[in-house]
Amino acid sequence: MVGIFWLLPDLSDLFYVDKTDIAFAQKYDDWLLSQEDHSNVWEKLKQNGYLHYLPKRYRDEYWKLPRGRVSYNIVLGKYYVYHGDWFLIKHAKIIEKKFELPVNHIVYEEDEHYSNTISC
Numbered sequence: 001m002v003g004i005f006w007l008l009p010d011l012s013d014l015f016y017v018d019k020t021d022i023a024f025a026q027k028y029d030d031w032l033l034s035q036e037d038h039s040n041v042w043e044k045l046k047q048n049g050y051l052h053y054l055p056k057r058y059r060d061e062y063w064k065l066p067r068g069r070v071s072y073n074i075v076l077g078k079y080y081v082y083h084g085d086w087f088l089i090k091h092a093k094i095i096e097k098k099f100e101l102p103v104n105h106i107v108y109e110e111d112e113h114y115s116n117t118i119s120c
Contacts, residue, residue: 001019001020001021001022001070001099001100001101002019002020002022002025002032002033002034002069002070002071002072002079002099003017003018003019003020003034003036003069003070003099004017004018004034004036004037004038004041004067004068004069004070005017005018005019005067005068005069005070005095005098006038006062006065006066006067007065007066007067007086007091008065009054009055009058009065009066011066011086011088011091013094014094014095014098015053015054015065016041016045016050017098017099018034018036018041019034019070019098019099020034020035020036022072025072027074030073030074030075030076031071031072031073031074032071032072032074033069033071033072034069034070034071038062038063038067039062041062042061042062046059066083066084066086066114067084067114068081068082068083068084068087068095068111068114069081069082069114070082070095070099070101077105078105078106078107079099079101079102079105079106079107080106080107080109081095081101081106081107081108081109082109082110082111082113082114083108083109083110083111083114084110084111084112084113084114084115085110085112085115086115087108087110092106092108
């Protein structure tokens with residue numbers, strides 16, 4: 001599976017996941033990606049009221065929660081999990097389970113794009 005995710009403000013678990021089987025993923029060069037992005041999914045979550053589960057200070061912008069993306073590199077045969085500076089080993093297990101990732105074919109890579117969060 002590929003896709004995007006957010007963690008809860010306290011980093012205890014996933015808040016929301018949007019995932020796609022790689023058979024239906026969008027091909028971009030050597031990559032298979034989710035067709036969704038954080039901004040568009042966040043707007044959908046706002047519209048359907050899902051964000052009311054969050055404390056108010058996190059609701060207005062998608063980048064205020066810890067977030068990341070799972071992509072698949074076709075050439076290397078590996079899943080890449082892009083995450084921010086908040087990432088801990090316990091998050092790897094949560095993400096691996098939710099995205100059904102094969103443990104020996106995952107690369108975890110910090111990306112400053114996913115570090116724009118506000119403190120809890």
